[in-house]
Amino acid sequence: MTEAPIVNNTLTVEAVTYYNYTTPLEIAKREIKGRSESSFLAPTEILVKTKYAALNPVDVCLWQLCPTWLKRGQPKGFGGDFSGVVLQTGSEVKSFKAGDKIYGDIISPYSPYGSFANYQVIDVTKQTKIAKVPEGLPMEKAAGIVIPFATAYELITRHKNLKDANVLVLGGGTSVGMMGLQIVRHLGAKYILTTCSSKSNSIAYDFGAHETVDYHDKEAEYKQIVEAAKKHGKFDLIFDTCRDEVLVGRLKDVLKTKREGGKYIQVMGSNTMTYGTVRYTDMLPSRGNLREQILSKLRLSNYDFAIGNLSDGAGYAKAVSDMWEKKQFNVLVDTIYKFEEFQKAVDKFQTGYVKGKLLVEFN
Ligand SMILES: NC(=O)c1ccc[n+]([C@@H]2O[C@H](COP(=O)([O-])OP(=O)(O)OC[C@H]3O[C@@H](n4cnc5c(N)ncnc54)[C@H](OP(=O)(O)O)[C@@H]3O)[C@@H](O)[C@H]2O)c1
Known part of the structure; x- marks a missing residue:
């Protein structure tokens, strides 16, 4: 050595x-x-x-x-x-x-x-x-x-039971999203939809997505997500890795209510996914997202909506080992x-x- x-x-x-x-x-x-x-x-x-x-x-x-x-x-x-x-x-x-x-x-x-x-x-x-x-x-x-996996693991496992769940990962082409897809597959999700570009399509399937939606045309993206929710049932979890605004203010047709156990969790991050010049204002949550979170916290909304960060990532290392052993991790x-x-x-x-x-x- x-x-x-x-x-x-x-x-x-x-x-x-x-x-x-x-x-x-x-x-x-x-x-x-x-x-x-x-x-x-x-x-x-x-x-x-x-x-x-x-x-x-x-x-x-x-x-x-x-x-x-x-x-x-x-x-x-x-x-x-x-x-x-x-x-x-x-x-x-x-x-x-x-x-x-x-x-x-x-x-x-x-x-x-x-x-x-x-x-x-x-x-x-x-x-x-x-x-x-x-x-x-x-x-x-x-x-x-660690950073992408533990972030995804900590935020996704705020939902306590994803066995047979319907999950939407917004941004399956991000590093956090790729980890998120593998985690929800490992936790037993039944139907996994993700948004990504055509460049990330085959990666998303490899990591567990059953269907993908291109995020570039926002109205087409919204329609396809609503169609998927009609066909497979509303989502138990929406995990947003890229601050996609497409569903903000219109969760009714896609997410189960708080009472039904539904959760929307957004990863706190920059509002731009390019990092040429980063400004403080890029880090602020959008007005729409902030509004959803405040209404949810004040119990003035039917939906459980939270913006979250990586803290201790509890349990991430065991999850990595288990998934690697079962050949469910890359x-x-x-x-x-x-x-x-x-x-x-x-x-x-x-x-x-x-x-x-x-x-x-x-x-
Ligand atoms: N708060 C925390 O604790 C924490 C921890 C980790 C990460 N984060 C945040 O999470 C975000 C993701 O980080 P990362 O490291 O996973 O990113 P990354 O690996 O750098 O993501 C790059 C990919 O994002 C996809 N993308 C770009 N714009 C998109 C859009 N509008 N919608 C959907 N996908 C888009 C692109 O893939 P395709 O276009 O090919 O799909 C691109 O290749 C960042 O904002 C980061 O700051 C926060």
Whole structure:
């Protein structure tokens, strides 16, 4: 196994960093000092050699929205999702040992640490979204799991029973949507409809959709969703990964009421799926969505409508293992770049024309 380059109890890490939205992303060296003279790690820390890091919208949004006054002069780390190999463990770490292949998410907004770094020192009591890679799951796929999968898993499982359910996934071509399709199939949904472009059609079928609808013509999209609800029954769950407004204000013909157990859950995110320039206003929910959520919260609507975020993602790692074991799980990878070429990954990401995960690979 590779030894970490710790010299004089100091590890030199190469990491992608930035200062604020006006500064570029760049690779810089930073030193991590040993925690004590006798041990480089604190008792609850692990040292990891990164194998792959994966890009997510939140990484680019954090960079593009970082004001110039925030922790001025302190470089911020970039990225959250990764896979890697444990090199050392602190004296109190029981869950991992040297040599373990792990994957996880260490996102910590505007801290000096991010997953786009060749080594990571992780406190496993603070960064809890770390798990062992299931046997046989390739490391590049493992790197792309946590943010999209845990988000989809946490929000979808707010619906307590999807056995034989009808589910609509708005945005089956997004990374969160691809995970969502596989999750609802795994949870036993009977009929799965999704919206996506023709580029994502066959992927959506592979991941569990029974039918797809193109989202570009909004009235045609609405009509096809209503037709599907007439034929198969109203939806038990509508999971919106892309802030599609098509059903807002007209849920009557498509979603079961709150009393009937229906739920509409929208993933909080940007109102544009391209990330060339991100503005604060892009992150605000639309008036229609906000109205649905407020009416639902105040019990003034028949529908359970919520906008949600990834928090602890409880249960995601077990679900990944179960699904992988049952051959019901895959992660679509768009392109893998060398770490030194990370900017190419960011540039491609900012075009919005991405199919699956963009990764960087470390030597
Ligand atoms: N709040 C949270 O905790 C959280 C966590 C994760 C993600 N998110 C948010 O969730 C959203 C999805 O993230 P992601 O990483 O899954 O995205 P992604 O992988 O970058 O999605 C890209 C794909 O989205 C599809 N798309 C673009 N515009 C669309 C539209 N109007 N309707 C339907 N599909 C469209 C395109 O596929 P096709 O056109 O080929 O179908 C495109 O290839 C983002 O807004 C992100 O910020 C939030």
